[in-house]
Amino acid sequence: MVSEVKTVSGRGIPLVGNDIDTDRIIPARFLRCVTFDGLGEHVFTDDRKALEGKHPFDQSQYQGAKILVVNRNFGCGSSREHAPQAIAKWGIKSLIGESFAEIFFGNCVAIGIPCLIAEPIIVKQLQEIVTTNPQVAMTVNLETMQVTSGDFVAAVSMGEGAKNMFVSGTWDACGQLVSHAEQVKATAAKLPYLSWN
Amino acid sequence: MSKGTLFDKVWDLHTVGTLPSGQTQLFIGLHLIHEVTSPQAFAMLRERGLEVLLPERTVATVDHIVPTTNQSRPFADTLAEEMMQALEQSCEENGITFHNIGSGNQGIVHVIAPEQGLTQPGMTIACGDSHTSTHGAFGAIAFGIGTSQVRDVLASQTLALSKLKVRKIEVNGTLQPGVYAKDVVLHIIRTLGVKGGVGYAYEYAGTTFEQMSMEERMTVCNMAIEGGARCGYINPDHITYKYIQGRDFAPKGADWDKAITWWESIRSHADAEYDDVVVFDAAEIPPTVTWGITPGQGMGVDQLVPTPAELHEEDHFIAEEAYGYMDLTPGKPIQGTKVDVCFIGSCTNGRISDLREAAKVAKGHHIAEGVKAFVVPGSERVKQEAEAEGLDKIFAAAGFEWREPGCSMCLAMNPDKLQGRQISASSSNRNFKGRQGSASGRTLLMSPAMVAAAALKGKVFDVRQMLN
Ligand code: SF4
Numbered sequence: 282m283v284s285e286v287k288t289v290s291g292r293g294i295p296l297v298g299n300d301i302d303t304d305r306i307i308p309a310r311f312l313r314c315v316t317f318d319g320l321g322e323h324v325f326t327d328d329r330k331a332l333e334g335k336h337p338f339d340q341s342q343y344q345g346a347k348i349l350v351v352n353r354n355f356g357c358g359s360s361r362e363h364a365p366q367a368i369a370k371w372g373i374k375s376l377i378g379e380s381f382a383e384i385f386f387g388n389c390v391a392i393g394i395p396c397l398i399a400e401p402i403i404v405k406q407l408q409e410i411v412t413t414n415p416q417v418a419m420t421v422n423l424e425t426m427q428v429t430s431g432d433f434v435a436a437v438s439m440g441e442g443a444k445n446m447f448v449s450g451t452w453d454a455c456g457q458l459v460s461h462a463e464q465v466k467a468t469a470a471k472l473p474y475l476s477w478n
Numbered sequence: 479m480s481k482g483t484l485f486d487k488v489w490d491l492h493t494v495g496t497l498p499s500g501q502t503q504l505f506i507g508l509h510l511i512h513e514v515t516s517p518q519a520f521a522m523l524r525e526r527g528l529e530v531l532l533p534e535r536t537v538a539t540v541d542h543i544v545p546t547t548n549q550s551r552p553f554a555d556t557l558a559e560e561m562m563q564a565l566e567q568s569c570e571e572n573g574i575t576f577h578n579i580g581s582g583n584q585g586i587v588h589v590i591a592p593e594q595g596l597t598q599p600g601m602t603i604a605c606g607d608s609h610t611s612t613h614g615a616f617g618a619i620a621f622g623i624g625t626s627q628v629r630d631v632l633a634s635q636t637l638a639l640s641k642l643k644v645r646k647i648e649v650n651g652t653l654q655p656g657v658y659a660k661d662v663v664l665h666i667i668r669t670l671g672v673k674g675g676v677g678y679a680y681e682y683a684g685t686t687f688e689q690m691s692m693e694e695r696m697t698v699c700n701m702a703i704e705g706g707a708r709c710g711y712i713n714p715d716h717i718t719y720k721y722i723q724g725r726d727f728a729p730k731g732a733d734w735d736k737a738i739t740w741w742e743s744i745r746s747h748a749d750a751e752y753d754d755v756v757v758f759d760a761a762e763i764p765p766t767v768t769w770g771i772t773p774g775q776g777m778g779v780d781q782l783v784p785t786p787a788e789l790h791e792e793d794h795f796i797a798e799e800a801y802g803y804m805d806l807t808p809g810k811p812i813q814g815t816k817v818d819v820c821f822i823g824s825c826t827n828g829r830i831s832d833l834r835e836a837a838k839v840a841k842g843h844h845i846a847e848g849v850k851a852f853v854v855p856g857s858e859r860v861k862q863e864a865e866a867e868g869l870d871k872i873f874a875a876a877g878f879e880w881r882e883p884g885c886s887m888c889l890a891m892n893p894d895k896l897q898g899r900q901i902s903a904s905s906s907n908r909n910f911k912g913r914q915g916s917a918s919g920r921t922l923l924m925s926p927a928m929v930a931a932a933a934l935k936g937k938v939f940d941v942r943q944m945l946n
Contacts, residue, residue, distance in 0.1 A: 299796050300672055300772050304910040308917070309889045313543060313557035315517040315564045317625075327917040353792070354673040357706065357772075358910060359889075360608040361515065362624035383676055383708045384608055384622055387639075391626035442640045445499040455626075457497055458634035459528060465636055468494045468505045469532075473740050474598055475507065477729040 285450035286395055289375035290420040291347025293411035293430070294337050301351065302358035303385065307367040320363055321370030338371065342415035350407045351378035355396075356385025365389045375421050377428060377437060379404050390443050393452050397421055397437035399428065406433065423447050480644035482750035484600075484713055485679045488619045491744075492602045494636055501638045507601040508618075509536040509631045510587045511574070513543055514891070515606030517564040519628035520572070528633040533573040535635055537596060540565060540579065541586045542891045546854050546881035549579050558892065572632075585857020585883045588612040588825040592696065593859050595725025599714035599741040604631050609825050609907065611702040614711030615695035616718055617744065619679070621709055642708060643677055643753035648684035651760035656942035658835065659694035660701075660827060660905070660925035662686065664766040667705040668776035670756065671793075675707025678753070681746060682712045686760040692721040693831040700826045701907050704773040713745040765941055768909045768923040769812055770800030775909075777812060779928070779940045785809050803911055804920050805899075813938050815922070819902040820851035820933035821914075822878075822926050824888040827905035828856030832926040833864050836905075837872045839930035839944055845877035846936025852879035852894075854886040878933065890915025903932035 311323045329336040337343050349368065355378045356364060365388045368376075376389070376396045389396050399407070410417060410430055419430040421437065423444060428437050439447075446452040469475055480486055494503040511519075516538070523530070530536065543558040553559040569576035577583040583590060588609055591597045599617035603610060608622035627637055647666060667674075680702050687695060695712050702710025712718075719738060722728045729737040764778030775797070777784060783801075785808040786794050801808060806815070822828070822836050833853065845851045853873050855861035861883055864870055870880045887894040888906035895915025896902055902914055902921050909921035922938060931941040 298799070299792070300774075302772070302908075302910045304889075304908065304913050308912050309891045310915070312514050312891060313555070313561060315561055316521065317518055327912045330917065354676070354706070357672060358608065358908060360606060360610075360622040360624055362518075362606075362626060365624075380673060380676065382673070382706065384624060384703075388624035388626065391624060391630075440640060442499045442501040446501070446638075449498065451497075451499055453626075454497065454499075454501075454638035455526070455528075455630050455633060458503060458630050458636050458638060459531075461494060461503060461636070462531065462634065464494050464503075465505060465531070465634060468492065469635070472491065472505070472507065473736065474601060474729075477598075477727075477733050477737060 286393055286447040286452065287424055288420055288422045289348060289395065290418060291374060292345065292416065293348045293350055293407065293419045294343040294346035295350045295408040295411050296337055297352060297408060299353040300357055301355050303356055303361050303364040304358055306356065306364040307361065312361060312363055317363065317366040317370065320367035324367040324371045345372065347372060347374040348419050348421060349373045349376045350404060350411060351376060352404060353379040355381050357382040360384045362388045365392055365394055369394050377404065377407060377421065390446060390452050395423060395439065395447050397439055399435060399437045403435045480751055480753050482747035483644050483681060483752065484617055484711060484744055484746045485619060485644045485681065487744045488600055488602060489641060497638055501640050503636050504602060504639050505636050506604045506631050507535065508596060508603045510591055510603065510605035511536055511538045511628065512587050512607065513540045513561045513565040515625050516568065516628055517561060518625045519632060520568040522629040523632055530572040530632045532635045536574045536632065537591065538565060538569050538574050539577040539584055539587050539590055542885045542889065544579060544884040545892050546884050546886050546894055549882050582858050585860065586825045586828060586885055588700065589828060589856035589860065592616065593857060595722050595727040598722060599718060600744040604637060608703045609700050611709045612696050612700040612825060614699040614702065614709050615692060617711055617714035617741065619709055619711060622703060642679040644681055645678045645754040645756065646681045646683050646752045647756050649686040649758040649760050650684040651686060653686065653760050653763060656927065656945050657763055657765055658925040658927060659690060659697040661763055661766040663698045663701040664768065664773065664776045664923065665763045666758065667701065667774045668766065670705055672704065672772050672774035673706040675702065675705040678707045680707040680710035682710060687712050688715065691831060692717060693829045697826055701773065704907055714741045765925065765928055767812055767928065767938060769804060769806050770797065771803055771909055771911050772796065773907065773909060773923060775800055779813055779938065783808050783810055783812055813940060815938045816901065817849065817903045817932050817937060818900040819896060820849060820929050821887045821902055821904045821906065822929050823854030823856065823886050824906035825856065826907040827926045828854060828860065830860050830863050832905065833869050836926040836930040837869045839927050839941060840876040840878065840934065841872050843876055843934045845933045849933055849936050851877060851933040852881055854881045855883045857883050887914050889913060903929045903938065905929045
């Protein structure tokens with residue numbers, strides 16, 4: 282079930298704003314569930330309601346977009362995986378932003394959604410490109426660490442560990458972790474506190 | 479690269495190996511679960527035919543969805559009832575200890591683990607909740623994780639992680655009366671920014687933290703994540719050991735002496751190297767309240783709401799958004815802002831010492847007309863202890879409602895919610911838009927004593943003036 286993520290192609294969707302937290306991505310009332318199914322339609326629900334159809338996730342030109350372009354500290358706040366799940370279930374396959382909150386980034390890795398970092402000026406340009414020409418195709422290449430859109434080419438980045446996981450198809454770490462059960466037990470045996478209770 | 483810190487030592491001791499990606503496979507000594515982020519993880523295990531590797535290293539409770547008034551089952555909220563049953567069933571099937579409502583041990587996950595003595599120095603701890611950083615108060619390395627990672631810990635008792643850098647945050651000196659641990663951490667976040675800690679573990683050091691009780695230390699570490707740091711910790715010392723001694727899972731007899739020796743050995747070296755060091759003076763920290771929509775948008779209670787000119791340029795966008803949403807005017811005082819709801823509780827400030835400080839302020843007074851105020855103990859044990867001390871009576875006489883333990887209006891996944899544009903004075907940790915259950919509701923974060931003061935006055939008020 283694990284697959285390599287080397288490139289993501291599709292149309293872009295801009296979401297301007299710093300410090301967009303996970304409560305805004307998916308409000309807590311939608312966490313009353315035992316599966317992630319159906320979260321896609323509720324992504325950014327309160328922001329969307331407040332903007333009465335003018336939120337990018339509601340605008341017709343961005344339906345079907347795959348690459349979300351955000352600004353600084355995106356996904357801060359709660360550890361809820363419901364947030365990246367909701368974004369992914371809406372249809373997003375990759376994010377580009379100035380920076381991402383740590384847990385959000387890790388949650389995205391775990392579900393195979395690469396979050397790439399770009400300089401603020403690049404992010405601004407990308408947001409302008411997809412705003413003026415929503416139909417333009419965009420490609421994120423994780424091997425060359427570049428984003429291209431027509432003539433526009435720019436560098437993006439990602440920590441080496443996460444990059445390797447996507448490119449080699451090992452972003453779903455569960456299988457590897459489970460296969461080391463013997464080493465896990467050996468490590469545990471050296472920890473004094475495990476025998477105190 | 480940091481060297482010789484508690485973080486480095488605990489990381490090395492728990493390293494199982496290096497994964498092909500270059501990440502570390504890290505052993506997790508204690509895994510805490512609750513009803514919101516675990517059902518999907520158990521479903522993923524079932525899908526893959528995996529078993530829980532070390533069920534005795536996972537402990538469960540229920541906190542986010544529980545009603546704080548009528549807790550009889552089935553819950554009136556059918557979705558909440560479904561989540562509850564899913565957790566009960568998963569624990570039962572996998573042999574996981576579950577502290578259910580009425581067990582005497584239920585409560586907010588970050589309150590109950592320390593009070594049972596489960597949280598100890600030198601451990602690695604993970605929980606599908608970002609405020610897991612709380613447990614760092616004991617000198618543990620504690621991470622908030624997502625649901626796929628909850629699955630990984632259940633299946634392997636490990637996580638794939640990249641090592642963090644370590645920043646030492648030193649605060650020295652004595653806090654002014656009326657200034658609490660909450661103010662210290664709000665002040666730090668306000669200074670370093672909500673993303674200042676991304677990529678870092680925070681080591682809180684200096685005489686101010688050394689003088690703090692364990693509960694105060696937990697308040698500080700709890701909010702490390704609000705400053706962007708995935709974990710925060712304080713080196714264990716005699717205050718830590720005294721707190722742990724005698725608790726249910728504390729080492730006993732000869733193990734106790736061995737434990738102390740080991741705990742002492744994992745403290746950061748005097749000559750440890752840090753990736754960064756930041757120093758604060760405790761005397762300069764005022765009672766702090768937030769005026770905006772991120773925990774970093776804080777200000778001294780006696781100051782004026784900052785104007786854009788006083789903020790970094792990169793903070794202008796979110797500031798404009800906050801002025802509009804909060805309906806606060808830059809350049810005007812925050813004191814005197816009318817509040818509708820006052821909430822004392824949460825994993826930040828729902829412990830016994832928090833309730834004591836709030837009760838001190840409330841004692842002999844009454845809440846202002848039109849204000850709704852309620853106190854939600856962090857756990858069944860906190861509730862019991864508070865009632866034994868008569869705090870419930872003090873609060874009730876002052877017009878506060880006394881509730882059953884849970885997360886309550888910290889994130890409003892249960893019936894406790896703001897209505898419409900209501901403003902709350904809240905002892906919790908997040909003032910995000912919509913956080914407290916109303917899409918247009920507003921939150922002012924502050925210490926429990928300041929919340930009590932706001933309840934009595936019906937408006938934001940400097941608690942220092944009530945303590946004289
Ligand atoms: S009290 Fe609030 S922050 Fe703490 S665990 Fe509950 S919901 Fe999360």
